[in-house]
Each structure stands twice: as C-alpha cells, then as structure tokens.
Amino acid sequence: MNEVLQKLNNIGIVPVVVINKVEDAVPLAKALCAGGLPCAEVTFRTAAARDAIKAMTEACPEMVVGAGTVLNAEQVDAAVEAGATFIVSPGLNPKTVKYCQEKGVPITPGTSSPSDIEQAIELGLEVVKFFPAEQSGGLAKIKAMAAPYVNMKFMPTGGINAKNLNDYLSFPKIIACGGSWMVPAKLVDEGKFDEIERLTREAVQTMLGFEIKHVGINCENEDEANATSNALAHAFSFDIKNGNSSMFVGTAFEVMKKPYLGAKGHIAIGTNYMNRAIAYMENLGVEFDYETVKKNDKGGIKAIYMKDEIAGYAIHLVQK
Numbered sequence: 001m002n003e004v005l006q007k008l009n010n011i012g013i014v015p016v017v018v019i020n021k022v023e024d025a026v027p028l029a030k031a032l033c034a035g036g037l038p039c040a041e042v043t044f045r046t047a048a049a050r051d052a053i054k055a056m057t058e059a060c061p062e063m064v065v066g067a068g069t070v071l072n073a074e075q076v077d078a079a080v081e082a083g084a085t086f087i088v089s090p091g092l093n094p095k096t097v098k099y100c101q102e103k104g105v106p107i108t109p110g111t112s113s114p115s116d117i118e119q120a121i122e123l124g125l126e127v128v129k130f131f132p133a134e135q136s137g138g139l140a141k142i143k144a145m146a147a148p149y150v151n152m153k154f155m156p157t158g159g160i161n162a163k164n165l166n167d168y169l170s171f172p173k174i175i176a177c178g179g180s181w182m183v184p185a186k187l188v189d190e191g192k193f194d195e196i197e198r199l200t201r202e203a204v205q206t207m208l209g210f211e212i213k214h215v216g217i218n219c220e221n222e223d224e225a226n227a228t229s230n231a232l233a234h235a236f237s238f239d240i241k242n243g244n245s246s247m248f249v250g251t252a253f254e255v256m257k258k259p260y261l262g263a264k265g266h267i268a269i270g271t272n273y274m275n276r277a278i279a280y281m282e283n284l285g286v287e288f289d290y291e292t293v294k295k296n297d298k299g300g301i302k303a304i305y306m307k308d309e310i311a312g313y314a315i316h317l318v319q320k
Helices: 003-011 022-036 049-059 073-080 094-103 114-122 138-146 165-169 183-189 193-208 222-236 276-283
Strands: 013-017 039-043 062-067 086-089 105-111 127-130 151-158 178-179 211-218 240-242 244-251 253-256 265-271 288-293 301-306 313-319
Touching: 003 013, 003 039, 003 062, 003 086, 003 094, 013 022, 013 062, 013 086, 013 193, 022 039, 022 183, 022 193, 039 049, 039 073, 049 062, 062 244, 073 094, 094 105, 094 165, 094 222, 105 114, 114 127, 138 151, 151 178, 165 178, 165 193, 183 193, 193 276, 222 240, 222 244, 222 253, 253 265, 265 276, 276 288, 276 301
Parallel strands: 013 039, 013 178, 039 062, 062 086, 086 105, 105 127, 127 151, 211 253, 265 313
Antiparallel strands: 211 265, 240 244, 244 253, 288 301, 301 313
C-alpha cells in the first residue's frame, strides 16, 4: 500500500473539514493533532481551501493533509502545490485519476458500485473511497462488493459517526473512515477549537477503546502464587485457571509464578485495533519494546509492552 495511505490506515479516522476562513486553518490543525488525529481532508468546496492546506502543512508538518472534493486536474495542481499529500474525489473520473498517478500523488476516488470498482482496478488502484457510505448501502454493501474484489480496500465517507465507526473499522478491507462529526463546520466558523479538540479526542478513544483487561502480580515462587490466587479467588468468588507461568484469577488478575516484567507487576490494556493504538501512542512519544511482541496466527501483533514502567508496573497493550 502507498506510504501515505498506510499512514491513514494507522490513524484510522480522516477528519473531513470545511474551512471558510484561512485564519481558522492553523488552530484547527493544532486542535486535531492535540486530539490525536494528525490528519485532515480539506474539501475544495471553498475559496479558502488551497491557502488553508498550505497553512496547515507549514504549521503542522507532522500532519497528513489531503484535498477532498477534487474534480479536475487544475484542482489537483492547486492542492499539491499547497502541500496536499493525497487527493480524494466524490466520484471516479478516469482522467483525474490518471493525472494524479502521473504526478505520483495517491488518489481515492469515490465509488458505490461493482462497475466503479472494476474501473478502479483497471486504473491500477488499490484503495477507493466508498461514498456516500450510509446512503449507498453502508457496511453490508462494502462487504458484498469486497467479496469478488479481494484485493480492493475502502475508505468509506458519508454518514459515519461515533455510533457506527467501529462497525466499519472492524472490517479488515477498510483502511480508514472519513467523517466530520468531530469537526462540524459550525464549530470551525465559531472558532471553538477547544470543543473540536475534545470531540476529536473522544472519537479517538471510541475507536481505540482502551480499557484495563487485567493486572499482573509478581510472586517470588509458585507457593506464593498459589496463596495469592486462592486469597483473591476466595474474596471475589473468582475461578482460578492454572497455566505454565501464571495463574489467572477470573479475568481481572494474572498471578505470576516468578517475577516477570515490572517491579511490582504488569497492567494489560486492551484495545480494539493494535496497530492504530501503537501508532497513536508513538505519536505521543511513547516507546515500545518490540522484542516483547507476541503475534497471532495471522502474523498480527496481539500484545506488546511499553519500554518504560509506570509506578513500578510494566504496561502492555493486548488486542481485544
């Protein structure tokens, strides 16, 4: 997959923004980054779009900024010259797609039917927009179309919100979802960037779904582990599952039969999407110990530890 599209895949949500005033571009970009979404699709529906993209990319070079609602080669040129690194169009115009390919900029044209998908394949595309998503049949239609076109991936936009976001993202053929619920045009026009940051952070937390899965307790030996497990099981009426290196007491506690990572033990944090959680946390400056990676039978990461302890506890992510 193209490097830019892979970045969007790792981010998971692409805010679709309408900017009417250039002076709103930088505070909006900073609000999105602070909220955990360092990307934006700036729609070319307003006269401010080109200059807004330029302002955003200059002020926040870490952002992945693209242009949306691009309809022709002239708009492609304007967007790319302003700093856009990807192009999104509402429909599939072969002329515009070929022009983007000649310029080496990824484009995800809008599709909504098998005929559209076949045109996209003929043009050599590997990712398309599905638009308008909910009005065109939603996730059920994407799944139906993905069945015969096994190599095609989708970026649905239109009618996606906090309630249906994870339904879409849980389907592996979807690389990211476009949406505007965290950046409503009214809040942008009113300059309420603190509220946009809050809504963005809420969207990220909805997507990643961080929650404590269990606490690991380090014991010196198996006798101490047995005593600790029995005490916890007695107090909370939990079942004990005895393993080779640890004992699970219910699902809340993992009692280690000998000291493991963490001075005091470890805490497992579950997430809906491992790769997106890692990318999000690394963007915050968190470092991971990739030597601790455990993989599933498909080669995906199912667990990984952070490099640094917190309050004497090793912290690891685990795939829900």
